[in-house]
Amino acid sequence: MGRLTTHVLDTAAGTPAAGLRIELFRHGEAAPLRTLATNADGRADSPLLEGDAFAPGQYELRFHAGDYLRSRGVSLPDPAFLDVIPIRFGIADKAAHYHVPLLLSPYGYSTYRGS
Numbered sequence: 001m002g003r004l005t006t007h008v009l010d011t012a013a014g015t016p017a018a019g020l021r022i023e024l025f026r027h028g029e030a031a032p033l034r035t036l037a038t039n040a041d042g043r044a045d046s047p048l049l050e051g052d053a054f055a056p057g058q059y060e061l062r063f064h065a066g067d068y069l070r071s072r073g074v075s076l077p078d079p080a081f082l083d084v085i086p087i088r089f090g091i092a093d094k095a096a097h098y099h100v101p102l103l104l105s106p107y108g109y110s111t112y113r114g115s
Contacts, residue, residue, distance in 0.1 A: 002054045003047040004091070005099045006061060008038055012105040013072070016042025020068040020104075024048050027058035027088065060088045063102050065109070074106055081107050089113075 004024075008017035018040045023032040033053070036044050047054075048061075066083035069076055082104075091098055099114035 001051060002094050002096050003050040004054060005047050006101060007043040008102045008104055009042055011103050017068055017104060018042060021064040023062040025060045027060055054094060056091050056094055058088060058090050060086055061100055062086050065104055069106055076106060085109055087111055
């Protein structure tokens, strides 16, 4: 069965981004499907979607980077260059593993489809 996972690495600190809040939305819906904070390894404790909840469609992950960086003592301008980072992506294969990681610093980020 397919599943959706994520993790966040703080590339400026060289560590996993522990305690970063993430919201998962199905595109077009106002309420999040799930809200969580990353664990000490920068990961969710379980898949964000799996089983019957894992369905083809468009989704969006919102990574609350500004709150995370401020909580780590990073001095950010007001407003922060990066605050909430939205990543919209599609799930086409119900049987596949979709892994959407985020590599984060105060002034840049990258993502890719991981394994």
